Amino acid sequence: MIAFFQKKNLPGQNQNLLGRIQTPSGQNYRPFWRQIVLSLGLSMGLGLGMSLSIAPPVQAVEVERVVSPGGVEAWLVRDKNIPITTLAFSFRNAGGGADPTGKAGLANLTASLLDEGAGDLNSQAFQGRLENLAIRLSFGAGLETFRGNLKTLNRNRDEAVDLLRLALTKPRFDDDAVQRIRSQIEIGLKQRETNPDSRASRIWRKALFGDHPSGRPVNGKLSTLAAITTDDMRQFVLSRLTRDRLIIGAVGDINAVDLGTLLDKAFGGLPAVAPKQPQVPAAKLSAAGDVFISDMDIPQSVVLFGQPGLQRSDPDYYAAYVMNYVLGGGGFASRLYTEVREKRGLVYSVYSYLNPMRKGPQISGGLATRNEQVGEALSLVRAEWKKMHETGISADELRRAKQFLNGAFPLRLSSTAAIARILVSMQYNALGIDYLDRRASLINTVTRADIDRVAKQLLNPDTLTIVVVGRPKNVKATAETPDIDY
Amino acid sequence: MGRTRKIAATLGVVFALGGAFGLSPIPNTPGAARAAVFNPETFTLKNGMQVVVVSNHRVPVVTHMVWYKVGAMDEPPGKSGLAHYFEHLMFKGTDTLKPGEFSKIVAENGGRENAFTSQDYTGYFQSVAVDRLELMMEIEANRMTKLALTQDVIGPERQVILEERSSRTDNNPAAQLSEQVANAMYLNHPYRVPIIGWKHEIEGLTLSDLTKFYRQWYRPNNAILVISGAVTADDVRPLAEKYYGVIPAKPLPARIEWKEPPLLADRRITLAHERVRQPAWSRRFPAPSAKYGDHSLVYPLQVLTEILSGGATSRLYKTLVVEDKIAASAGAWYDSHARGPSIFGFYASPAPGGDTDSVERGVNAQIDKLLADGVTQQEVEQAINRLQASSIYARDSYRTPARILGAALAIGMTVADVESWPEQIGAVTVADINKAAEAVFKDRRSVTALLLPKPKPENK
Numbered sequence A: 001m002i003a004f005f006q007k008k009n010l011p012g013q014n015q016n017l018l019g020r021i022q023t024p025s026g027q028n029y030r031p032f033w034r035q036i037v038l039s040l041g042l043s044m045g046l047g048l049g050m051s052l053s054i055a056p057p058v059q060a061v062e063v064e065r066v067v068s069p070g071g072v073e074a075w076l077v078r079d080k081n082i083p084i085t086t087l088a089f090s091f092r093n094a095g096g097g098a099d100p101t102g103k104a105g106l107a108n109l110t111a112s113l114l115d116e117g118a119g120d121l122n123s124q125a126f127q128g129r130l131e132n133l134a135i136r137l138s139f140g141a142g143l144e145t146f147r148g149n150l151k152t153l154n155r156n157r158d159e160a161v162d163l164l165r166l167a168l169t170k171p172r173f174d175d176d177a178v179q180r181i182r183s184q185i186e187i188g189l190k191q192r193e194t195n196p197d198s199r200a201s202r203i204w205r206k207a208l209f210g211d212h213p214s215g216r217p218v219n220g221k222l223s224t225l226a227a228i229t230t231d232d233m234r235q236f237v238l239s240r241l242t243r244d245r246l247i248i249g250a251v252g253d254i255n256a257v258d259l260g261t262l263l264d265k266a267f268g269g270l271p272a273v274a275p276k277q278p279q280v281p282a283a284k285l286s287a288a289g290d291v292f293i294s295d296m297d298i299p300q301s302v303v304l305f306g307q308p309g310l311q312r313s314d315p316d317y318y319a320a321y322v323m324n325y326v327l328g329g330g331g332f333a334s335r336l337y338t339e340v341r342e343k344r345g346l347v348y349s350v351y352s353y354l355n356p357m358r359k360g361p362q363i364s365g366g367l368a369t370r371n372e373q374v375g376e377a378l379s380l381v382r383a384e385w386k387k388m389h390e391t392g393i394s395a396d397e398l399r400r401a402k403q404f405l406n407g408a409f410p411l412r413l414s415s416t417a418a419i420a421r422i423l424v425s426m427q428y429n430a431l432g433i434d435y436l437d438r439r440a441s442l443i444n445t446v447t448r449a450d451i452d453r454v455a456k457q458l459l460n461p462d463t464l465t466i467v468v469v470g471r472p473k474n475v476k477a478t479a480e481t482p483d484i485d486y
Numbered sequence B: 001m002g003r004t005r006k007i008a009a010t011l012g013v014v015f016a017l018g019g020a021f022g023l024s025p026i027p028n029t030p031g032a033a034r035a036a037v038f039n040p041e042t043f044t045l046k047n048g049m050q051v052v053v054v055s056n057h058r059v060p061v062v063t064h065m066v067w068y069k070v071g072a073m074d075e076p077p078g079k080s081g082l083a084h085y086f087e088h089l090m091f092k093g094t095d096t097l098k099p100g101e102f103s104k105i106v107a108e109n110g111g112r113e114n115a116f117t118s119q120d121y122t123g124y125f126q127s128v129a130v131d132r133l134e135l136m137m138e139i140e141a142n143r144m145t146k147l148a149l150t151q152d153v154i155g156p157e158r159q160v161i162l163e164e165r166s167s168r169t170d171n172n173p174a175a176q177l178s179e180q181v182a183n184a185m186y187l188n189h190p191y192r193v194p195i196i197g198w199k200h201e202i203e204g205l206t207l208s209d210l211t212k213f214y215r216q217w218y219r220p221n222n223a224i225l226v227i228s229g230a231v232t233a234d235d236v237r238p239l240a241e242k243y244y245g246v247i248p249a250k251p252l253p254a255r256i257e258w259k260e261p262p263l264l265a266d267r268r269i270t271l272a273h274e275r276v277r278q279p280a281w282s283r284r285f286p287a288p289s290a291k292y293g294d295h296s297l298v299y300p301l302q303v304l305t306e307i308l309s310g311g312a313t314s315r316l317y318k319t320l321v322v323e324d325k326i327a328a329s330a331g332a333w334y335d336s337h338a339r340g341p342s343i344f345g346f347y348a349s350p351a352p353g354g355d356t357d358s359v360e361r362g363v364n365a366q367i368d369k370l371l372a373d374g375v376t377q378q379e380v381e382q383a384i385n386r387l388q389a390s391s392i393y394a395r396d397s398y399r400t401p402a403r404i405l406g407a408a409l410a411i412g413m414t415v416a417d418v419e420s421w422p423e424q425i426g427a428v429t430v431a432d433i434n435k436a437a438e439a440v441f442k443d444r445r446s447v448t449a450l451l452l453p454k455p456k457p458e459n460k
Helices: A104-115 A123-132 A154-169 A175-191 A194-210 A222-227 A230-240 A254-266 A319-330 A335-342 A373-389 A395-412 A416-428 A435-444 A447-458 B003-020 B082-089 B102-106 B130-145 B151-170 B173-185 B199-204 B208-217 B235-244 B294-311 B315-323 B355-373 B377-393 B400-410 B415-419 B421-426 B430-441
Strands: A063-069 A074-077 A082-090 A134-141 A145-153 A246-252 A291-295 A299-309 A351-355 A361-368 A465-470 B039-043 B050-055 B061-068 B110-117 B122-129 B224-229 B267-272 B279-285 B327-333 B342-350 B445-451
Touching: A063 A254, A063 B267, A074 A254, A074 A416, A074 A435, A082 A154, A082 A416, A104 A134, A104 A175, A104 A230, A104 A361, A104 B224, A123 A154, A123 B050, A123 B315, A123 B377, A134 B003, A145 A154, A145 A351, A145 A416, A145 B377, A175 A194, A175 A230, A175 A335, A175 B315, A194 A291, A194 A299, A194 A361, A222 B082, A222 B102, A222 B224, A230 B082, A230 B327, A246 A254, A246 A416, A246 B400, A254 A361, A254 A373, A299 B151, A299 B327, A319 A335, A319 A351, A319 A361, A319 A373, A319 A395, A319 A435, A319 A447, A335 A351, A335 A373, A335 B151, A361 A373, A361 B122, A361 B151, A361 B224, A373 B224, A395 A435, A395 A447, A395 B102, A435 B061, B003 B430, B039 B445, B050 B235, B061 B130, B061 B151, B061 B400, B082 B122, B082 B151, B082 B208, B102 B110, B102 B130, B122 B130, B130 B235, B130 B445, B151 B173, B151 B208, B173 B279, B279 B355, B294 B315, B294 B327, B294 B342, B294 B377, B294 B421, B294 B430, B315 B327, B315 B355, B327 B355, B355 B430, B355 B445, B377 B421, B400 B415, B415 B421
Parallel strands: A074 A246, A291 A465, B050 B224, B267 B445
Antiparallel strands: A063 A074, A082 A145, A082 A246, A134 A145, A299 A361, A299 A465, A351 A361, B039 B050, B061 B122, B061 B224, B110 B122, B279 B342, B279 B445, B327 B342
């Protein structure tokens, strides 16, 4: 009982939510990572015959394009295992990155208030309806998109869709609810100020992006949060939550006809087109090669490192994806894991990942180690960065990486919600409706030469930007740490 | 983030699924079980290893888990952190696998893996394509008894664990307070000692401690195999017999029957820290669990938790946060899922400008009201509905059933307990809950924890 401890934490999964005291069992139990499986062949003996790298398509999952009578499109995966229906949806260009200057946190605050009363139902009435029908409805803002999720038992589906419609089209923004939610978000911001992980990530983005929207905290700052009015939120809903920006994934025991009806009911009332809005400008990443240190009295420093990366649509994306897996991407087999953790025991967690943002994509990573070891850990990271830059990966590493990345993919299709999110992501990134079938070949065509090229282009140990929060030894700051007000 | 109410709601679900399966007080009559949850197939190997299979054919993948009925609470005195340290070492090589090779095999077969340690049990799992299941079973069975530990591998891993302890606890005031509170809560039971261990004891664990622990507890008769995904028991049986069935059973050490003496004094544990920005208050009462104390209270307490804390309209959030506006967050938690004595807890964090005294008064008033007036029929019905719905949602992921069943069986519950959970919850009455509340809260002692900001010293 009470708290699990596992071999390795996923990056970003060890957040202490709101710094509450109790950690009941279950809260820390997040042993699964991002992905899973599929491959040919019979089961094989230990260490033998692992030569098959071509995964067949994920036949089990068939994606159907559904267009409602009213013209709302969704991608559907039918699943008759359980009598539930799950929707995931996103509105493009409606995330925190598109918040007006001085109003950072608008998308997030609005997201937090859509289910706090709508139509004739005040907050308690609305929440009561959701709870009593066991409907799971949530909204959230990322940097680029505004997201929603709905999960319901089929027997309550009509009511669920009605509540979703109300939330999207008739949110109330009652003063009482606005004040309550705003103060909860403020508390969260204050807590982050002294959380080493949050502080490191704020400094990281500020250093890289300066005042560009990509560097903005999606939850806002105390000053900008205070500046957001109810009118701002009403305007946000009318101008950002529009059908031309909407992407939907649906999974569950529902047929195309019923889904069409549902889509019109839920989303038909949204404005068809968004008014013209200023484009977010391209981001120019700065701070190349600088080391930033933020003093915090903790025994273990939190370190972030990285540099510019690739967009999802870049032709070299898959090469970078495979390269990153070998460098620090997954599981217990990456180079960073082996060198920094396995051989020397310097860290519990060390990783790298691609962050393929539209404006200012990065390849970055992180680790945490006691203050005395920060210098050593960082030299090892630089050495791996350099090694990859200079010599790429071996044929054997390439083979293993492909086997993992293809084999593990179906593991991501773990639940209706997970599949629905993948359907949204496929549409957001224009991957095509047959992507699940094509994905393996996209990975399999990556060659060592591709990886050499990408590594040379992306990885430069001399211009690695580094942020350290703690009291690190043997590391010198090379630039003044940017101010990050909360 | 920043939505405390949302988190409270999520926790309700976690409890209902992860930790809420109580011991069935009523024996299951054959044929009576209707509202089954996972419909697992089970059998037991000749060596005593229990096998559970849950089919879900949505995607051709499986989660393969082996749970050992040994956790941090089984460590010898002075050896805290042993169970968890050992868990890490299970990846360090056997008679046939080099250190790290296990993980390499899992990865190159497109698998994901991890392991976890709790007070009550330790688990290892891989998720893989169903056609790689046999290979996973082969290597998992191999490390059940053929681990080859050396000084060379345990040294660096100890450092990894000390870093893990720093990340989780030493860097985090709330977690530090949790550790201190557990120690005040349990006067005698080993739950008072943190799973990850005290730093000085982790530093002192030896190869011989680790090897002895392994030889004593890692045996098929102390393990449960749980597989969920695109397989049936017919698929699994021959493989389970081939790989796990051949490992001989061995007598297990006697387990200490830990009992808690009554908590006679209220305790107040305060941690003021410079990095705390938001004060937090919590209060814990001793409570029975599925395997400790009065089992008949378990289901009523689960329904009560839902009434007090199951979302934005629950009693605590509604009164303290929405109506009285004295708290930014408020709720309760109860985890019945334990071999030893459990806790029924309340928490609240003050609204801006408020303090912990006022939320403490607010929560106490709710407890008093509960004891004076009880719960209503409508509250009970609605809570039961929500909890029962959560058991349908639990079937959604192919991984969740393995986790829930494994955790239940590992503490000594039965498949029938899990399968009859919706029915048992459905049978809870107003009177049951009022009686349970009285038993746990009325004139009972508790441990109160305060996490407070501390002004930064001037010299910087």
